[in-house]
Amino acid sequence: MIHHFHRPVSLAAVGLVFAHPLIIFAAQPELLARPESGEIPIGAVAALLSIGALATVVVAALWRVKLKLSYELWQRTHIALALTAIIGGIVHMVGGSFHLQDPVKCALWIALVAFWVALLIYVRLVKPLSKPPPGWAGETGHITAELLSRHLPSAYDQHEYFICGPNPMMDAVETALGRFGVPMSKYYSERYSFA
Known part of the structure; x- marks a missing residue:
């Protein structure tokens, strides 16, 4: 939007x-005339x-x-x-x-x-x-296969995935899903650019 x-x-x-x-x-x-002083x-x-x-x-x-x-x-x-x-x-x-x-x-x-x-x-x-606020218990940093394995249900190839975000993040998620054996037909990537 x-x-x-x-x-x-x-x-x-x-x-x-x-x-x-x-x-x-x-x-x-x-x-448009150049100033007399030349400056x-x-x-x-x-x-x-x-x-x-x-x-x-x-x-x-x-x-x-x-x-x-x-x-x-x-x-x-x-x-x-x-x-x-x-x-x-x-x-x-x-x-x-x-x-x-x-x-x-x-x-x-x-x-x-x-x-x-x-x-x-x-x-x-x-x-x-900035760092997360005090008391933050959630994840921080880049999305990795290890991070996804902690939060996704274990039957990875039985679910559908919708991915959207900055290209480096999307690449990381797609690579991780590939490592989990998820077929490409199970995930949908919406790649776009603000520019």
């Missing part, structure tokens, strides 16, 4: 980001960095399989590039200061971006790496 919502909304947002400089330059063509403003550099990171995120997301990027590498790269795009965008907003001359608006935008970046870091990096 999230996948079907995330991709179209993301592509629409990217379309708006790419349309933004086109609209600005159409309305104010003088902005490119920090806001413009940040905008280029942000758009470049965003374009790379889109290319990697849409063609990850064709580019032969492992899911793990893609996920880490996706997070790093998304953070680069967000930070570049905020530096562009603050550095350009076209619409942020009011200190209250500026502080609000910075606080909003800081909140979302912190939430992203927590959800994607801190929470997954």
Whole structure:
């Protein structure tokens, strides 16, 4: 469900980001002129960095399989590039200061971006790496044949299995089921990719 919502909304947002400089330059063509000092403003550099990171995120997301990027590498790269795009965008907003001359608006935008970046870091990096809560008696770590043998009924080949999750986990479960003598006709794997 999230996948079907995330991709179209993301592509629409990217379309708006790419349309933004086109609209600005159409309305104010003088902005295309190189500054007399020869120095490119920090806001413009940040905008280029942000758009470049965003374009790379889109290319990697849409063609990850064709580019032969492992899911793990893609996920880490996706997070790093998304953070680069967000930070570049905020530096562009603050550095350009076209619409942020009011200190209250500026502080609000910075606080909003800081909140979302912190939430992203927590959800994607801190929470997954955290240890189970105190008193947790369940399993931890990767799925192995030994783990499955502790939790599955012993007549392994008499049951049907439905497998869905990250590719490394699915590979591990399918390998374990093969070791248990479960025929492939007894398990169903739903492989898909968020990108």
